Amino acid sequence: MKKINSLQLTSMVIMVIISATFGKGFYTLxxxxxxxxxxxxxxSAVIGFLLIFLFLYIFNYEPDLSLPEKNKKLFGKTFGTIxxxxxxxxxxxxxxxxxxxxxxxxxxxxxxETPILxxxxxxxxxIIYINVKGIEVISRTAFILLIISLISFLIGxxxxxxxxxxxxIKPFLEFGIQPPIxxxxxxxxxxxxxxxxxxxxxxxxxxxxxxxNTYLTFGYIISMILIFLTVILIIGNLGIDxxxxxxxxxxxxxxxxxxxNFLDRIENIIVIQWIFCxxxxxxxxxxxxxxxxxxxxxxxxxxxxxxxxLLASNVVFKNTTLYNAYVYNxxxxxxxxxxxxxxxxxxxxxxxxMKKSKEN
Amino acid sequence: MMKNKILVLFVIFLFTGCYNYREINxxxxxxxxxxxxxxxxxxLTIQVxxxxxxxxxxxxxxxxxxxxxxxxxxxxxxxxxxxxxxESPRRLYINHLQLIVIGEDLAKEGISQIFDFFMRNPEAxxxxxxxxxxxxxxxxxxxxxxxxETISSKNIVDSISSDSKYLGVSExxxxxxxxxxxxxxxxxxxxxxxxxxxxxxxxxxxxSLKDVxxxxxxxxxxxxxxxxxxxxxxxxxxxxxSANLVNKKVKDTLVNIECDKNKYITIELMKPKVDISPIQDxxxxxxxxxxxxxxxxxxxxxxxxxxxxxxxxxKKTEEKIKQNINSVLxxxxxxxxxxxxxxxxxxxxxxxxxxxxxxxxxxxxxxxxLQIDTKVDFTLKGKxxxxxxxxxxxx
Numbered sequence: 001m002k003k004i005n006s007l008q009l010t011s012m013v014i015m016v017i018i019s020a021t022f023g024k025g026f027y028t029l030x031x032x033x034x035x036x037x038x039x040x041x042x043x044s045a046v047i048g049f050l051l052i053f054l055f056l057y058i059f060n061y062e063p064d065l066s067l068p069e070k071n072k073k074l075f076g077k078t079f080g081t082i083x084x085x086x087x088x089x090x091x092x093x094x095x096x097x098x099x100x101x102x103x104x105x106x107x108x109x110x111x112x113e114t115p116i117l118x119x120x121x122x123x124x125x126x127i128i129y130i131n132v133k134g135i136e137v138i139s140r141t142a143f144i145l146l147i148i149s150l151i152s153f154l155i156g157x158x159x160x161x162x163x164x165x166x167x168x169i170k171p172f173l174e175f176g177i178q179p180p181i182x183x184x185x186x187x188x189x190x191x192x193x194x195x196x197x198x199x200x201x202x203x204x205x206x207x208x209x210x211x212x213n214t215y216l217t218f219g220y221i222i223s224m225i226l227i228f229l230t231v232i233l234i235i236g237n238l239g240i241d242x243x244x245x246x247x248x249x250x251x252x253x254x255x256x257x258x259x260x261n262f263l264d265r266i267e268n269i270i271v272i273q274w275i276f277c278x279x280x281x282x283x284x285x286x287x288x289x290x291x292x293x294x295x296x297x298x299x300x301x302x303x304x305x306x307x308x309x310l311l312a313s314n315v316v317f318k319n320t321t322l323y324n325a326y327v328y329n330x331x332x333x334x335x336x337x338x339x340x341x342x343x344x345x346x347x348x349x350x351x352x353x354m355k356k357s358k359e360n
Numbered sequence: 361m362m363k364n365k366i367l368v369l370f371v372i373f374l375f376t377g378c379y380n381y382r383e384i385n386x387x388x389x390x391x392x393x394x395x396x397x398x399x400x401x402x403x404l405t406i407q408v409x410x411x412x413x414x415x416x417x418x419x420x421x422x423x424x425x426x427x428x429x430x431x432x433x434x435x436x437x438x439x440x441x442x443x444x445x446x447e448s449p450r451r452l453y454i455n456h457l458q459l460i461v462i463g464e465d466l467a468k469e470g471i472s473q474i475f476d477f478f479m480r481n482p483e484a485x486x487x488x489x490x491x492x493x494x495x496x497x498x499x500x501x502x503x504x505x506x507x508x509e510t511i512s513s514k515n516i517v518d519s520i521s522s523d524s525k526y527l528g529v530s531e532x533x534x535x536x537x538x539x540x541x542x543x544x545x546x547x548x549x550x551x552x553x554x555x556x557x558x559x560x561x562x563x564x565x566x567x568s569l570k571d572v573x574x575x576x577x578x579x580x581x582x583x584x585x586x587x588x589x590x591x592x593x594x595x596x597x598x599x600x601x602s603a604n605l606v607n608k609k610v611k612d613t614l615v616n617i618e619c620d621k622n623k624y625i626t627i628e629l630m631k632p633k634v635d636i637s638p639i640q641d642x643x644x645x646x647x648x649x650x651x652x653x654x655x656x657x658x659x660x661x662x663x664x665x666x667x668x669x670x671x672x673x674x675k676k677t678e679e680k681i682k683q684n685i686n687s688v689l690x691x692x693x694x695x696x697x698x699x700x701x702x703x704x705x706x707x708x709x710x711x712x713x714x715x716x717x718x719x720x721x722x723x724x725x726x727x728x729x730l731q732i733d734t735k736v737d738f739t740l741k742g743k744x745x746x747x748x749x750x751x752x753x754x755x
Contacts (some may be wrong), residue, residue: 109482125367170709241543242536245479255486 003205006212008139010219011146012284013198017223019277020190021230022250023101024327028190029231030249031328033183035240036173038232040183045224047184048192051339052220054346055195056213061349063203067196068292074348083341087196088292090334092309094194095285097331099123100313100323102278105248110268120310127283131290131302135201138287142280149273156270157229159257164236189335190327191227194281195220196338200288247320250274282309385411387453388444391427392513394498395437395474396463404440405461405499406430406452407513426510429503437477455483459513460490460535461498461554467584467591475539475589486536489517492584494553494594500560504578512578519580520552528604528613529597530580542589546719547702549586550603553594554578585696592696599691602684606647606701608634615653615684617676619660626657627677629738638707641714644731645703649681654742658749665747670740678736685734693727703730 033040062070067087072080103119111119130137173180198216203209234253235243243249254267286309290301317323394405408428430447434440444452460478462471478484493501506515524532530552541549558576582600585593595603604610615627632651639646655664655673662669692700704722708715718726 112482167709171712174712239540239544242540245543252486 003134003136003207004139004201005207006209006215008143009198009201009206009212010215011143012139012280013195013216013219014223014226015142015146015149015277015280016194016197016284017191017220018226018230019098019274019281020194021227022274022277023105023248024097024324024331025187025190026231026234026250027324028186028328029183030235030240030243032186033179034175034244035169035171035235036175036180037183037235038169038228039173039177040180041187041224041228041231043180044184044187044192045221045228048188048220048224051188051192051342052195052217054342055199056216057346058342058349059199059203059216060213063209066202066291067199067288069202069295070199071345074345074352083345084292087338087341088289090338091194091197091285091288092305092312093334094331095282095289095309096312096316097323097327098278098282098285099309100317102275102282103313104320104323105251106275108247109251117310117314120313123279123282124306124310126279127286128302128306130283131286131297131306132299134297135205135287138280138283141283145276145280149276152270152273153226153229155259155263155266156254156257156273157233159259159263159266159270160233160237160253162258163256164233165239166236168236168239169232186332187227189332189339191223192220193335193338194285196342197281197284197288200284200291382451382453386450388448388450389456390452390454391456391511392459392461392502392516393441393454393457394461394463394493394502395466396498397466397469398433401433401435402437402440402466403463403499404430404432404434404437405502406432406441406444407502407511408448408452409511425505427512429499431499437473453483454481455485457485457488458517459488461501461516462490462492463498464493464495464591466498467492467586470589471586472542472589475542478535479539486539487534489520489532490535490538490551491516491520492551492553492591494555494581494584496554496556500556501554501578503560504556504576506578516554516578516580523580524604524609525611526613528601528610529582530600531583531604531607531609533609541702544702544705546699546704546708546722548588548698548700550583550595550607550700551586553581553584555581585692585698585700587696587698592698595688595691598684599688602681602688603692603700605629605632605649605681606634606636606685606688614656615677615680617673617680619658619662619676623659624657625655625660625662625673625676627653627673627740628656629653629677629681636701636703636706638703638710640711642731643718643726643729644733645706647685647732647734649685649734649736649738651681651737652739652741653677655740655744659752660749661751662749664743664749674738674740677738677740681736681738682734685736686732689732689734693730697723697727699723699727703727703732 029037029040058067058070062073065073068084071083074080075083099120102123103116106119107114107116130141203212206212230250234250237253237256238246238249246252251267251271254270257266257270258264286302286305287297289305290297293301317326388408389411390406390408392407396403396405406429408430410426410428430444432440432443432447434443441452460474462474479486502512504512506512520530520532523530531550538549538551541547555578556576557579560576582595582597583603584591585595601610601613605613610629610632612631613629615629616624617627619625629651630653632649635648637646638644662673664670692698699722704715704719704727707718
């Protein structure tokens with residue numbers, strides 16, 4: 001059944017990629033690359049094409065099937081199921097950290113006296129609702145929220161240009177190319193790797209599936225441009241010393257927005273784009289996990305997974321120090337595991353195709 | 361369906377901000393905080409808007425003041441700030457903080473804890489101004505009533521803003537900028553200063569506003585120079601203007617040049633452009649100032665239609681600006697041993713490899729040995745509404 005179109009799918013991909021830039025993504029990037037973080041973004045954008053092509057390669061294989069079904073077909077029921085659950089666990093862990101980032105931000109900046117469980121519940125209701133309604137609603141929501149996000153990004157970008165100082169991003173490559181490369185690996189793993197989520201949508205369920213590859217490639221380029229602009233504008237505004245000490249430098253930078261001396265103090269409106277991106281990312285993750293466990297969006301599983309994410313984010317990370325240490329030192333290894341699985345799947349597809357062509 | 365309705369009701373009551381709401385009339389809107397140190401404790405003077413009076417038609421003269429000050433004490437700033445509840449029923453709200461005043465004694469001891477407190481506090485807006493109370497206590501500065509602005513802290517903030525636009529003695533920098541400079545170990549801080557002139561006791565009484573000339577005033581002074589987080593000295597007004605000029609903070613300023621004995625020409629220097637560039641792999645720096653200006657006042661009998669006279673004024677202006685810059689460079693580098701112009705940072709950003717070789721001995725040796733070549737290029741553009749000089753009849 002044709003459900004969504006390529007533009008809606010691309011909207012989801014863009015939001016998934018940029019959602020990790022705020023909070024943990026920015027922290028790891030700046031910690032590893034310092035003032036050369038923007039160079040790290042450029043490097044990751046170039047290398048990231050390889051990942052995107054891998055994803056598209058898997059996406060184009062058996063267009064009637066979603067990723068869990070493809071795995072079962074490729075590796076057999078038992079091994080395929082193990083792979084599927086491994087992917088789902090990694091996605092679950094990622095969702096927990098994203099959710100912690102989301103409620104941590106709101107709790108520290110706006111609702112300091114509200115129990116974080118209540119803050120989390122606000123988003124849980126939204127995520128459950130759109131998941132129960134299915135991928136059509138998630139993708140339509142993503143498309144609408146992306147438009148709002150892009151407008152707020154544009155306003156934020158223009159507002160920050162005023163205080164941008166080129167000196168703040170100097171000197172270039174003081175410690176060589178290694179720090180930006182390290183930063184680029186974090187972007188590849190934390191930002192680009194979660195793109196795997198879109199593979200839950202079988203290609204043939206897209207209305208205009210012939211254009212999908214082009215849309216997704218352009219979507220990826222747009223996402224990387226947005227990440228690049230975010231990084232360069234924040235460091236160019238705050239300078240590296242301030243960027244390093246703030247818990248949420250991207251939010252603090254938005255406080256400097258001043259457009260023609262009459263539009264200021266709009267950071268709380270602009271920052272909503274990040275909240276939107278996180279909601280879409282977590283929603284799509286829940287959809288992925290639900291459909292890995294049982295096909296056709298089982299309501300009960302949606303409830304259980306979403307509530308588990310909420311509870312785990314409250315229990316696992318006791319404080320931001322622990323969370324930051326996890327993101328910088330541990331999270332990346334889960335993504336390496338995901339990368340390994342993706343490469344494994346691609347190789348298997350290649351072998352299968354070669355076998356088929358030989359048979360023919 | 362019924363379940364959904366109950367859920368919606370539940371959500372409405374729990375998640376619409378009702379949980380930790382704060383009514384505006386239960387908040388003390390803080391406009392300024394003065395910080396002094398007394399007996400190893402922080403003494404905080406908190407200026408809060410008197411919401412009963414602000415917005416009313418009556419002027420503050422002879423009436424209750426439009427702001428209230430509270431004084432609290434604590435071992436840490438946060439403790440002192442919280443202790444305000446012992447005096448005031450309302451919770452302090454510092455999101456609209458406009459000014460932080462640091463007492464001179466505390467500034468000499470070090471201000472890093474102030475930086476830490478306000479940066480850590482998510483509610484505190486980092487765009488507020490921070491000033492040093494020169495030869496005064498912060499508490500005195502915040503108690504003085506001002507005739508033009510109902511809230512005295514706003515008076516100081518607006519004065520700094522005007523000064524930075526039209527004169528250039530003060531530095532219109534935010535609190536966050538100062539922290540940024542402090543965190544950058546290749547540059548030292550300069551901060552605007554204010555001084556209480558007159559009797560503080562009279563100045564805090566609303567009756568004093570009835571007089572044409574106030575009994576006490578808060579006046580902007582030259583810049584305060586810091587080494588790391590400690591106040592080491594002050595600059596004069598002329599030195600402050602030159603310091604701001606080199607730091608690219610001057611939009612418009614005045615230069616007085618002596619044209620005869622005790623006779624002066626006042627030149628308005630407009631939107632000067634300053635370029636600071638290091639010489640590659642050498643302990644040398646080049647400061648180039650380019651600017652245009654107008655004659656605003658002249659006390660000498662010059663023929664302003666003679667091109668040679670104009671050229672002479674230009675030359676004298678250039679010499680004066682150069683002399684002022686060299687004077688402030690000499691004072692900050694040789695006397696205070698500070699790098700308020702961020703020469704180390706300029707070298708670092710253009711040539712980090714060379715900076716590595718000089719950074720260890722920067723303050724002990726290299727800063728003093730830094731050769732600074734100052735070049736000023738000034739062009740006189742206008743003479744005002746008249747093209748000649750109105751002659752002095754006595755001469």
